[in-house]
Amino acid sequence: MKRVLFVITGLGLGGAETQLVHLATRLKARGWDVRVVSLTPPRAYVQELEAAGVPVISLGIKGKLPDPRPVFRLAKMIRTWRPEVVHSHMVHANLVARLVRLLAPVPVLICTAHNIDEKGQRGSGRLREMAYRLTDPLCDLTTQVSRAGLERYVRIRAVPRHKIRYLPNGIDTERFRPDPELRARLRQELGLETAFAWLAVGRFVVSKDYANMLQAFSRVAPERNEGCLVIAGDGPLRPSMEQLASDLGVTERVKFLGTRRDIPALMDAADAYVMSSAWEGLPMVLLEAAASGLPIVATDVGGNSEVVIDGKTGFLVPPKDPDALAQAMLRLMGLPPEERRRMGAVARQHIEANYSLDRVVDQWEALYTELLERNGIRPRRMAFRGRRE
Structure with a gap:
């Protein structure tokens, strides 16, 4: 049985983590022996992975200071389990996996970057890019989830062009799809009534x-009295954003739902999706929104323009420009309902044709x-130290 070890910085409810879980569980169902290592203590998805027969191991990193011990632990794990493929995700895991290759035999190492710009605090983005450049010889291939990200990595010389490949995120189009019955039920639960829900x-x-x-x-x-904004998620800036909503006088029109595990249902309940990001990779939530048949207004950053076809499935605006974002939202709200439904239908067709999960998993298997x-x-009869697998 072919073995693949996934290494990720942490398991939370972010897009990179969701994509890893999709890939790990699908490969397990296809006959791969799969394990997942999280550098930091996992906060989500452990039950889902273990229910699918995918063990989750945490290296328990908690502090910010460099500690070589997790590197040695991961190396020992690889020497013992002997995976054919190690596939790391996110910048810290990518760098750790590369260093581990100095200590343990890794037949194939693939490192996936999930953002166009590995920004950190206090200017650490440049240090991370330099670290990518210095450790690039230790991996077989870097992949990027967006074409924009790929071009940037080549431009800043983080990765030479011949060693990076575009391979997008995938979405389960059966899980995310328009469902009128679910829409009606959840809109009632959320008290949306006749409101236009972003x-x-x-x-x-x-x-x-x-x-x-x-x-x-x-x-x-003030322009569209029937509009409301529904935000699902949590994080360190939530209190300040709740205060900002109060300062702006829109508290009654904004619903802060916190962390939710029923995102497909929320997509069905909405009339449109909005994204205001300053930077992105290829956001899973945009794929999910488009697969759910929602027209989208988003900032034109990262791979957003690869998901949102401007003027056909939604509208793109510059980042950090609330006036432009507001005008695009008003423009979408002003369209006839049948036009918005048509945009949503085209969005779903675009996802089905380019980002379906099975299609993306096929590409990963082919790449491995x-x-x-x-x-x-030989992938099916891998040999380690004279032993055939």
Whole structure:
């Protein structure tokens, strides 16, 4: 049985983590032996993975200071379990997995970047890009979830062009699809009644720029009295955003739902999706919204333009421009309902054609096989120290 070890910085409810869970469980169902390592203590998805037969191991990293011990623990794990493929996700896991290759035999190492810009605090983004550049010889291939991200990585010389490949996120189009019955039930539960409901899903962190969204909505609210904004998510900036909503006088029109596990139902309950991010990779929530048949207004950052076809499935606006965001929201709200439904239908067709989960998992399996064969390893009869698997 072929073995793949996924390594990720942490397991939360973010897009990168969701994508890893989809890939891990689908590969397990296809006959792969799969394990997941989280550098930090996991906060989500452990039950889902273990229910699918995928063990989750935490290296327990909690502090911010460099600690070599987790690297040695991961190396020991790899020497013992001997996976054919190690596939890391997110910047810290990518760098750790590369260093581990100095200590343990890894036939194929793939590192996936999930953002266009590995921004950190106090200017650490440049240090991370330099770390990518210095450790690039230790991995077989870096992949990017957006074409925009790929071009940026090549431009800043984090990765040479011949060692990076675009491979997008995938979405389960059966789980995310329009459901009129579910829509009616949840709208009643949320008290939306006849309101035009904008939905946003994501953590309250700097990259999502919820201040931009709330400022834009404060311009929309006086123009369209029936509009409301529903935000699902939590995070360190939530209290300050709740205060901002109060300062802007829109508290009664904004619903802060906190963390939710019924995102497909929330998508069905909404009339449109809005994203105000300052930077992105290829956001899973945009794929989910489009698959759910929602027209979208989003900032033109990262891979957003690969999901939102401007003028056909929604509207794109510059980042950090609440006036432009508000005007696009008003423009969408002003369209006839049948036109908005048509935009949503085109959005779903775009997702089905380019981002369906099974199609993306097919590409990953093909890539694993390609790299194993390129390295002179037969994927189905992998040999370690003279032993055939």
